[in-house]
Amino acid sequence: MFSHDRIWSAIDALAERHQLSPSGLARRAGLDPTSFNKSKRHSADGRERWPSTESIAKVLDATGSTINQFMEFLRPEVRSSGMPEGAFPPQASTIPLLGFAQAGAGGFFDDGGFPAGQGWDVVEFPAGPDSRAGVYALEIQGDSMLPLYRDGDVLIVEPGAQIRRGDRVVVKTSEGEVMAKVLMRQTARSIELLSLNPEHPNRTFDMSEIEWIARIIWASQ
Amino acid sequence: MFSHDRIWSAIDALAERHQLSPSGLARRAGLDPTSFNKSKRHSADGRERWPSTESIAKVLDATGSTINQFMEFLRPEVRSSGMPEGAFPPQASTIPLLGFAQAGAGGFFDDGGFPAGQGWDVVEFPAGPDSRAGVYALEIQGDSMLPLYRDGDVLIVEPGAQIRRGDRVVVKTSEGEVMAKVLMRQTARSIELLSLNPEHPNRTFDMSEIEWIARIIWASQ
DNA sequence: AGGCGGACAGGAAAATAATCCTCTTTTGTT
DNA sequence: AACAAAAGAGGATTATTTTCCTGTCCGCCT
Structure with missing residues (x-):
């Protein structure tokens, strides 16, 4: 979340943004040039040293930066290697x-x-x-899920979310079919899915045929 | 910008947000309960005391708050009108x-x-x-909007969003009726609304009968 | 090549924030 | 109303960050 490492990274990023070294940034802010040295981010006994809020305020003031900008640097870098470029939970x-x-x-x-x-x-x-890991969007294509989902609607799907009967879910079968359904019933061996389009039949699968199932949490309107 | 006063106000706001006093918040974060006392925000000689970044990180962690939320409190108070207590866009x-x-x-x-x-x-x-001003949620009650919206579903509504034909909207009439519909047609004088439930008839209103209309942007699933 | 300034590591001293402690006031519960 | 717990002011002590200082290394300029 908000860690020692992150805050120092944010300071480094801010310096870089202004074509400054850490010591240059400190100097600009009226602080001692050695303040932000990497060697001083832990004390001799290994304890983390946190820059003071006062120092940060001075740095932001001296560089004309906003809290927003600093916070952008403060955010965790995208962890999962599977997270596409630019995604930001x-x-x-x-x-x-x-x-x-x-x-x-x-x-x-x-x-x-x-x-x-x-x-x-x-x-x-x-x-x-607690519930945002791996959230992604799927865009509806076609009319097969009317009246609920129209062409171009976006579904927000959350892998790992708890799923109960009646939940609207996205399911992938081992044959590679992906579908949006309502969970009717799930046992250790089988799963029964109700179609979102009343004209389409319900489907029942053996659990071994199911690759994954994820809950739809939001739909655009 | 980022001032001593603001940062203490943010801490106070965060405490209040969690129904805590300043000393309660400090205690929750594992800090000494007197840490955030108003009497300790300036030293005896009048110098400003700034809470450390480490303390703030502990507070955010202990309350499950994000940097975003803290930053919102850190901003100068600009918006006041209409935003209910505790709302945080x-x-x-x-x-x-x-x-x-x-x-x-x-x-x-x-x-x-x-x-x-x-x-x-x-x-x-x-x-x-650009499009989040005044966003609010309405919780569906009853079965009158099936199959689209079930009892307990939450609609996210955005007043001021652009509305086009086919959009799902919430409409309030001057008689005080609020309804969720699909916009079929709107002219300067009248508005035609398609019911979300096929069993209910379409409705047409004179524009003078309409108090406001707002677009539904998301629905929970 | 020599000199200067900047970047940075490292250590001691000074300044500042947190902690510990005591006491008073306020709030909540019975 | 009585009592206990929480909130908060205030002071001393401890812990931590900043500042001051020194030295080395590197890059740039003359």
């Missing part, structure tokens, strides 16, 4: 939440339709911090 | 994207169903930075 955030049935009552929206007033809950969107 | 991020039809081809997933290999695009999720 969602961060948790919260947005106002209201029950649909309450939405018509007065006092929840301003004139422009924006949330206002008291009585709103909050909900995490996207999902909470 | 989504930050842009990117995730891997693949067309559904390609998902069955080899090389895109590892054995566990996680994205792997080359050939993935990226897509922003949630939507890009």
Whole structure:
């Protein structure tokens, strides 16, 4: 998350961004040029040394950088080698939440339709911090999943998410077929999938035919 | 920009966010409960005391907060109107994207169903930075919007988003009715809405009867 | 080639943040 | 109302970061 290593990397990245060495950056910020030496990032007994928030504030001020920019450097580098270039997993955030049935009552929206007033809950969107590993998107092609999913809709899929009956899932068979279905029933030996399109039949597979199954967590509208 | 005052305000905000006092937050983070006392934010000679980066990392870790969230608190308070307590808008991020039809081809997933290999695009999720003002969630109640939306599903709604024909929308009438529909047609004087449930009739309104209309951007699955 | 400045390692001293401790006030529970 | 726990002010001590200083190495300029 937010580690000693990351914060020093961020300082190095900031220096590099401004064509400065670590000692040049320190000097620019009015600090001692040896402040950011690599040799001083651990103490003699091996303990991690953390730069102070005051030093960081001075550095940002001296380089005209924003907190945003520093935070970009502070983010973890993409870990998994399977993560495509430029992918950057969602961060948790919260947005106002209201029950649909309450939405018509007065006092929840301003004139422009924006949330206002008291009585709103909050909900995490996207999902909470434990549940974002490997999240990816699949774009719907064709009309075979109407009325639920239209051509061009994007499904957000989360491998490793817990799956229960009734969940909408993406399934890959060992024959290479990938399909979006509703999980009806799963046992140790077999899996029964309900089609999203009522015109298509339900499918039942032996579990040995299933390569993986992952839950759809969001669909674009 | 990044000032002593702001960083202490951010710590206070984070504590409040977790229903903690400053001393409670410090205690949660394994620090001494008096660490964040207001009385200790300046030294006796008036000099500013800055919390260490190490302390902040501990606090974020102990509360399960992200750097993003902390940074939001670190920003000068600009937005005030309409944002309910505790709401914290989504930050842009990117995730891997693949067309559904390609998902069955080899090389895109590892054995566990996680994205792997080359050939993935990226897509922003949630939507890009310009389009998140006022985003909120509505939770579906009842079965009236099956098969599309089930009881308990959450819709993410974005007031101010551009709306086109075919978009799924939430509409509020001046009589106080709020409904989720598909936009069929909109003119300066009238609006025609297609019901999400095929058993329900289409609705046509005079524009003067419409208080606001907002696009549904995501639905939970 | 020689001199200068910058980058960086390393150590001691000074400055600063955290911890420990005591006490008072406030809050919550019975 | 009484009691316990939490919150917070304030001070001393400890731990940690910054500053000061020295020295080496490297690159650049004259």
